[in-house]
Amino acid sequence: MVEQESPLVRLRSLSKEYYLGKTSVPALQGVDLEIYRGEFTVVMGPSGSGKSTLLNIIGCLDNPTHGTFEFDGHLISERDFDALAPVRNEKIGFIFQSFNLIPVLDVLENIEFPCLMARRREPAHVVRSRARALADEVGLSSCLRHRPDELSGGQRQRVAIARALVTQPKLVLADEPTANLDSHTSEQIIDLMQRLNEEKNVTFLFSTHDPRVRARARRVVSIADGAIVVVN
Amino acid sequence: MNSRIIKFALRNVLRNRRRSLVTGLTVLFGAFAIVFLQALINGTIRNAVETSVEGKYGAIQVFRQGYIGADDPLTVHFADDPNVVKRILAVGGVTAVAPRLDFDGMLSNGTEATMFVATAIDPAREYAVCPKRLDDVAPGGAALRPGDMERVLIGKTLAQSLGSQGDANLVMQAAGPHASTNALDISVRGYLRAQHMSESKRKATVTLRFAQELLRMQGQITEYVVRVGDHEQVDSIAPRVQAALGAEYFVTTWHEVDPVMRDRVKMMRFIMAFVTLTLCLLVVSTIVNTTMMAVHERVREIGTMLAVGARRWQVASMFLVEAVMLGTSSAATGIALGQLILVAWLSRGISGTMPGGDVTWFYPSVSHAFLGLALAFAAAGTALAALYPAWRASRLKPVDALRSI
Ligand SMILES: Nc1ncnc2c1ncn2[C@@H]1O[C@H](COP(=O)(O)OP(=O)(O)OP(=O)(O)O)[C@@H](O)[C@H]1O
Ligand SMILES: [Mg+2]
Numbered sequence: 001m002v003e004q005e006s007p008l009v010r011l012r013s014l015s016k017e018y019y020l021g022k023t024s025v026p027a028l029q030g031v032d033l034e035i036y037r038g039e040f041t042v043v044m045g046p047s048g049s050g051k052s053t054l055l056n057i058i059g060c061l062d063n064p065t066h067g068t069f070e071f072d073g074h075l076i077s078e079r080d081f082d083a084l085a086p087v088r089n090e091k092i093g094f095i096f097q098s099f100n101l102i103p104v105l106d107v108l109e110n111i112e113f114p115c116l117m118a119r120r121r122e123p124a125h126v127v128r129s130r131a132r133a134l135a136d137e138v139g140l141s142s143c144l145r146h147r148p149d150e151l152s153g154g155q156r157q158r159v160a161i162a163r164a165l166v167t168q169p170k171l172v173l174a175d176e177p178t179a180n181l182d183s184h185t186s187e188q189i190i191d192l193m194q195r196l197n198e199e200k201n202v203t204f205l206f207s208t209h210d211p212r213v214r215a216r217a218r219r220v221v222s223i224a225d226g227a228i229v230v231v232n
Numbered sequence: 233m234n235s236r237i238i239k240f241a242l243r244n245v246l247r248n249r250r251r252s253l254v255t256g257l258t259v260l261f262g263a264f265a266i267v268f269l270q271a272l273i274n275g276t277i278r279n280a281v282e283t284s285v286e287g288k289y290g291a292i293q294v295f296r297q298g299y300i301g302a303d304d305p306l307t308v309h310f311a312d313d314p315n316v317v318k319r320i321l322a323v324g325g326v327t328a329v330a331p332r333l334d335f336d337g338m339l340s341n342g343t344e345a346t347m348f349v350a351t352a353i354d355p356a357r358e359y360a361v362c363p364k365r366l367d368d369v370a371p372g373g374a375a376l377r378p379g380d381m382e383r384v385l386i387g388k389t390l391a392q393s394l395g396s397q398g399d400a401n402l403v404m405q406a407a408g409p410h411a412s413t414n415a416l417d418i419s420v421r422g423y424l425r426a427q428h429m430s431e432s433k434r435k436a437t438v439t440l441r442f443a444q445e446l447l448r449m450q451g452q453i454t455e456y457v458v459r460v461g462d463h464e465q466v467d468s469i470a471p472r473v474q475a476a477l478g479a480e481y482f483v484t485t486w487h488e489v490d491p492v493m494r495d496r497v498k499m500m501r502f503i504m505a506f507v508t509l510t511l512c513l514l515v516v517s518t519i520v521n522t523t524m525m526a527v528h529e530r531v532r533e534i535g536t537m538l539a540v541g542a543r544r545w546q547v548a549s550m551f552l553v554e555a556v557m558l559g560t561s562s563a564a565t566g567i568a569l570g571q572l573i574l575v576a577w578l579s580r581g582i583s584g585t586m587p588g589g590d591v592t593w594f595y596p597s598v599s600h601a602f603l604g605l606a607l608a609f610a611a612a613g614t615a616l617a618a619l620y621p622a623w624r625a626s627r628l629k630p631v632d633a634l635r636s637i
Contacts, residue, residue: 061539062630062631081544085543087541094540096634100532100539100634103533104244105240105243109236114541117537117542118541
């Protein structure tokens with residue numbers, strides 16, 4: 001049974017190996033980690049240390065080679081990719097380094113997009129009003145009808161943040177969300193996510209190289225060569 | 233399907249306008265060409281079959297057993313018997329019957345003589361079986377009429393070889409059964425149209441009464457020609473006529489009497505099938521190619537879709553819908569364009585000439601069923617063509633797809 005204090009994410013001796021031909025590349029080695037509701041956690045580490053791999057496994061985009069992964073009280077290992085689609089759709093939001101917006105859709109439509117892929121479709125006007133509210137929240141109400149190529153990097157990442165929140169997920173994963181932004185814009189994006197965390201209690205898990213992000217984090221997980229070295 | 237998904241697919245189709253345009257035009261051309269060529273072939277075949285069936289041989293022919301291949305076919309004659317005609321008419325699908333007498337001999341103008349091959353017809357009954365014979369006369373002449381007696385229609389080359397112009401008087405000489413030769417005066421009523429040179433050189437048409445008198449075969453004929461309601465049914469009707477008449481008679485169809493025409497029809501159908509197949513392959517390959525390129529360009533988007541919770545079939549169906557949308561709309565335009573040209577322009581007919589023959593007209597057209605079938609095939613074909621690339625897209629690993637540039 002799920003207790004009040006049980007973690008949202010629980011990893012136990014999780015490891016991941018990639019195979020390049022016959023040689024195996026260890027990307028994660030025996031990771032133990034818990035993430036609780038309402039956290040604003042940053043995973044730091046040098047390039048190639050396994051940050052993206054970790055986030056992809058937590059996001060149900062990839063399977064661990066060994067170990068167990070529980071999400072929201074459910075054991076997630078060894079499940080079919082399509083069977084996890086509702087988890088990705090309803091419980092997890094993704095923010096990417098390179099925004100990954102759909103170029104043929106405008107701002108509102110991009111925000112609504114996860115709802116279009118949902119198993120249980122809500123009425124269009126319900127989705128639309130939620131998308132508008134989110135666009136307002138992230139400061140995009142003046143360009144709802146713009147296509148991604150008409151937006152600045154910072155605006156695009158705001159769209160991505162709104163899209164990650166549209167299904168009201170339990171966890172938002174952000175893989176280096178500020179790496180493609182200048183420092184001023186990065187600051188604003190971090191502010192926005194911090195505000196969403198504090199005001200709406202959205203749980204965030206970041207990976208980053210960015211010391212400014214680290215400065216805002218309530219909890220920092222340091223990772224090197226696929227293993228967690230410090231948690232503080 | 234959801235209107236937002238349709239809108240999404242439409243925008244994806246339009247995002248690479250030039251490529252979609254080229255693909256669309258290829259499909260359009262393919263569909264147009266299939267409709268257009270099919271119509272031409274239909275027109276040609278119809279014209280050829282009608283020329284053969286309604287202008288010469290009738291759909292079914294009835295001889296006396298032993299006529300075909302006989303040394304002296306005229307000896308294998310039989311009586312023009314109303315009871316036999318009744319029995320033939322009683323067979324389902326038969327609409328008319330007419331008697332004929334085929335013979336050959338010499339035509340002369342007093343100084344020169346030349347060979348002819350004649351068909352004797354009963355003008356009162358013949359045109360019900362072969363209505364095209366009425367138009368089988370070159371301008372200036374007229375078809376044989378029931379009252380006509382010493383009148384002949386001959387090929388133009390045959391007439392010219394006898395120095396005949398207009399209604400010249402000639403002598404027709406022929407041997408009846410058992411080689412009893414006779415000759416009668418006859419005047420040229422007009423020239424026969426000819427499909428090819430040998431017809432123009434040899435052919436003659438006279439009335440049955442004249443031929444019976446010339447050959448001393450009163451009341452006798454060599455065959456009945458039979459019209460049926462539907463040419464396509466001829467192979468099922470002929471055996472029933474044979475059954476109705478018994479072993480004394482030999483029943484055959486225009487397929488056997490005119491094997492050249494039958495083979496020409498077969499050949500045209502075969503060529504059309506080959507051309508259609510080639511055009512279908514063209515359409516399928518351009519759709520495969522376009523969908524492959526679309527998938528390739530959108531790998532990251534596919535990764536994003538999978539990350540936000542799309543299931544694999546949703547990714548596949550997105551590419552399928554796009555391909556079917558582009559393919560079907562282009563094919564529909566091509567088919568409509570083809571039909572428009574056929575109706576507006578070619579329904580008035582196209583004239584053509586065989587070497588040594590006269591001008592013939594034919595009317596290209598396709599049935600509505602064919603148009604519907606072509607469209608259904610285009611939709612199914614594009615879906616099938618897009619199936620493999622769409623499936624590939626849906627099998628992408630999201631982690632790899634998201635890492636791609
Ligand atoms: N699909 C893959 N196939 C093979 N090896 C991979 C694959 N993805 C990652 N790796 C390897 O796994 C290790 C961890 O990679 P990962 O992308 O998780 O690191 P990262 O911390 O996110 O790095 P960066 O900061 O550069 O994004 C690296 O050594 C990388 O080369
Ligand atoms: Mg990374």
